Amino acid sequence: MPLALVHARYQLLETVRIPVAIFGSAFFPAAAMLFFVVPFAGDDPAGATYATAAMITFAVMSANIFQYGIGVAEDRDKPWDPYTRTLPAGPVPRLAGRILAGLALTYLSMIPVVVIAAVATAARVTPVQFLLGAGAVAVISVPFTLFGLAIGYSLPSKAAVVVAQLIFFPLAFGGGLLSGPDSAPGFIKAVAPYLPTRGAVEVVWAAVTDWQPRPVSLAMLGVWIVLLAGIAGWAYRRDEGRRFT
Secondary structure (H helix, E strand, C coil), X not given: CHHHHHHHHHHHHHHHCCHHHHHHXXXXXXXXXXXXXXXHHCCCHHHHHHHHHHHHHHHHHHXXXXXXXXXHHHHHCCCHHHHHHCCCCCHHHHHHHHHHHHHHHHHHHHHHHHHXXXXXXXXXXXXXXXXXXXXXXXXXXXXXXXXXXXXXXXXXXXXXXXXXXXXXXXHHHHCCCCCCCCCCCHHHHHHHHHCHHHHHHHHHHHHHCCCCCCHHHHHHHHHHHHHHHHHHHHHHHHXXXXXXX
């Protein structure tokens, strides 16, 4: 654990030195709040709460897919990454530190969304719901962290940027993050339960409202976690085998 914290500190310092990286993760969810949620659902307490939870999921997805997908791919091009792989501690402290740093940045990227919801909308949650929502964020970070790691260890940095962008918006739209729980178009309703974004947003909805998650969405979220964990592990081992044997 101490080594994981050292790696997490290193990752955070490296990111803070380039503030635009943090700004990018927080910008899209905050912009969506200002342009879509505040004008159209800001005066409706229930609608604003559901929309804010969706934008929080949007922020979690943005922070993790881009941070891990692009960040890992870029790190693989630097001399420091091959060096750390030669250390006797093994990969666990380094990966754990990266995940801890990513979780901290994920919570940081949500601050603008929460502030906008508090001051510009009628969204309201109880203290218990707020804490449950914060815990739900850690849970739903798992699939998107794995998604980013799978991209980062599979592709070179230039390709990772493109693939992360191509995946990000279809997942957001297809999962129904930009529409209400029951107001999405028919096509979105048909595909959403099978995407990880839908299961993730339903976990957050359940934490901060009285929403009952649909079994198929939760089951598919679990399937995605297992699938992405397998892909990320395979990509890591393939990258290590190509560059260190």
